[in-house]
Amino acid sequence: MVLERSELLAAPAPGPVEGVLGDVLHRAVREGPEDLVLCTPATGETWTAAQLLADARAVAGALLRDFEPGSRIATCLGNGPEPVLLQWGVALAGMTLVPINPRSRPAELEHALGLSGAVCLYAADDVAGNPVADLAAAVADRLPALREVRRCGVDWRATVELAEPGSLPPLDPDLLAQVQFTSGTTGRPKGVRITHSGMVATGRAFAERLGPEAGRVWVNPMPLFHTAGNVLGVVGALWARAEHVVLPFAPAPVLRAMAERRATLLSAAPTLLDLLAAHPDLPRTDLAALRVLFTGGMTVTAAFVDRVESVFGARLSITFGMTETCGAVLQTAPTDPDRIRRETVGAPLAGTDVRIAGPDGAAVAPGVTGELWVRGARITRGYLDDPAATAEAIDPEGWLHTGDLAEMDGTGACRVVGRLKDMIKTGGENVSPVEVEEVLVQHPDVALAAVVGAPDERWGEVIVAFVVPAPGSEPDPAELTAFTRDRLSPFKVPRAWRVVEQLPMTASAKVQRAELRRVAAEPPPVRP
Template sequence: MNGPGDILRHTAARHGDRTALITADRTLTYTELDTACDRVAAALTAHGVRPGRTVSLYAQNRWEWIAAYHGALRAGAVVNPVNVMLTPAELAHVLDDCGSTAVFTSAEQAPAVLGAGGDPTGPRLVVTFGGPAEDTVAFDALLATDGPAPHRTAEPDAPCTIGYTSGTTGHPKGAVQSHRAVLLNCALTATMHGRTEHDVVVTALPAPHVYGNVVINGTFLVGGTVVLMERFDAAEALRLIGEHRATLFEGVPAMYAMMLAAPSLDGADLSSLTRCTVGGQTMPTATIRRWERRSGAPLIELWGMTEISGLGITHAVHAPPLPGSIGVSLPGVETRVADLADTTRDAPPGEPGELMVRGPLVMLGYHGDPGATAEAIDSDGWLRTGDIATMDATGHVFIVDRRKDMVITGGYNVYPAEIERVLAEHPAVALVGVGPVPDPVKGELACAYVVLAPGATATADELSAFAAPRLAAYKRPRLIRFVPDLPKTSSGKIMRRELLNAFTAHPTPRPTRKP
């Protein structure tokens, strides 16, 4: 195999009759899914999509998304997985920036795609899932296209995918990944987590997200079964785990917090789980312990990013657990913690610094942006991740927080994740996010936005008193606000920098204690 486009064909040859994918409306064997991918590849070729051109996927999780992803790779195209939460303006930027020649989307989202401008080299093909739409080709009609499936061999170092960053400042940037990087990430992750053909994985991670991609294709690589949810719902996730006797559930911290708070948790059958994974954001150890006690399965932490096509650090499933650590580097990946003021130097042992990554998983660069690429990857090949971390003598990495999420209050650096970990230990707290609010004296104050567990009660003073002996005085949240929910990304990560905007309709709370 040279790239992820070879995975399904390889597995179908060995496990053709085994169930590959289960969604709400369709179950497919490896042979059936492989055949659908071939038909997509043939149809794209018939519609003039040439090798090296970009094909975008803009839709919620569904079986057709998976077929379109692998079919586009088989046609020799570069895949552009697009976040479904993008605004029309953001979508237009992504499609124009990567030169998308074809877009797979839902009938409901087709107008946004059609209004996003066109391919400068000719009309852009728009294919719709779930029924036809004006000026588009229905996916079912595409599958009926006659013609031989192309059998192209991918060059391992050639572009495979273009995944756009969240674009917290300016326009999103397209991280270009090679076929080797994407395939390696799936293979190494499957190895570290002990995936086998007997695994059944329940996940609601978005397929366009690199974590979701590795979960799905890493499972396909070994011949396991993926139970793919269109979007996350705590009660439904718990039901699916029991119904399909899932051996793994994989998600972000907020998903576990919501399942632990779900009324249906008491009656859920989680006995089939043998391990679970969590990534995307730091997770309080208290939440990890609660899930492990309830499920009876270890919860494996991991870390990754778009610029490395998925994971870079995780725990080996049979290694001794080290709660609070995201694990060790994947085989062949180098990591170091750099001085915050000068990333060419290592941070002193035990001191927080910026996490740096080097190796075959690092992106080829940002699409069409050599300046941004040079800022992200230094001359020695080290990728600046933007995460603040420490590393112990065994190579285990501990994430402190995102550098951009740091709150600077009165000259002190306050990391939201530290506050979140502490408040999450309170039995009344189901979910918590910490973000900055402006302050005329201190510059910024740390505000904790708390979602209470069903039926639980707590006051700001009570939570402040709970945090007091666990956090240094300057780290304690100066404001605590109770909210019904928290803003999240499409992958379920809490959007810390959006917390203030999300709740501006509420009066600004008074500090819980004097700074």
């Protein structure tokens, strides 16, 4: 089934088109120059829309004094004012931002900086114990394009230099705005080419899908080097003219910021929501202003939605997306009916075509599973210096083949049921890991679950389940086997169980199934 743009649910009313990122800044100043739009609790600083534009222009002026438009500027920073000001400044200067995970190790830094051809890197002295700037300096000599590593310490103004901007270059909406790196769940991360128009379209559609229910204070501990933080967060919040509260994730500071800033929206991955829900400070935290919780990055269940909404007293909005779609392509709205919010990842965002494709590429009927294909303004222009990977992912008609298995109902709401490559083939039968995981998390002793296949000479693959215990629980494999056997066909019941403290996750909160498959193929540990 294909939903054309004219058929999308909740499509925004026609209005002025903001084509480049700077237009979003100017729009915010036009509509509310004194609106508070940025807050960083760690430094206690705040910015109005007018102040943010002035500082962003000053950052752009400093960059243009040293580098040409089109240059690639890398950042390797934790959440704070620096990545936000640099994001807007780089955009105004007509340069390309290359945000890099600040937990990267030397080989990962060298790969990202070398592939992107960055001429300058802004690096934190330390992020969560990782000496980012020192690591970058150690590999800089092997990177001929990299001219300078600028250290960002406590005082951001000492390193994020400000200068009179003068005239800024005119920009095309199709200009490359960012090179972001895939999560690297399989193989080395690829550089995803993201345009100004893609980021603007996604930030706008995301904010409008949230609607007025999201309110005016958005707390965002999601990493600002990823699309969830710097497209949905930085661009989406400014489109909504919301106060964007950015800080690193740690349960106590996030809860404190939510209370002090009177948060109306919290953006957090499912694992982060679980950590907040279990924190002892939650019962005494004033969350009376909270209206919406936003999450994504992994498949969530109806039980998860019910639990989170009950604990936080707010509606959950779920998105499905990937780096190649600027972080979002499907999304539930806080006002959607319960069935949509609890059982799907919502309808396509405005400006997106969606097809659920069968093996022959033709659209399948509603309710039938196929591969999720997407097309539209927010789709990547391809992978940096990798035409083969680009051609494999994006067909000549512009459809991005996501590799995700999904089904769409008659209203356009989609349910993602797994990954093509994650499908387990056991005894001649296909098993979707998501189907088994959705059953496992219904057990009261299980907080999280991930299911993979392990090689087996007789069956081809056997199902191995990794489960994270619910607080105070000790899952019993025999009981879990009986529980799943009562609810699933026998061939879908896991043959092996691993009880773990946590699941390996990427920076964008996706389960690293490749790592789980590696562990599953090893003999189970011998218990004393």
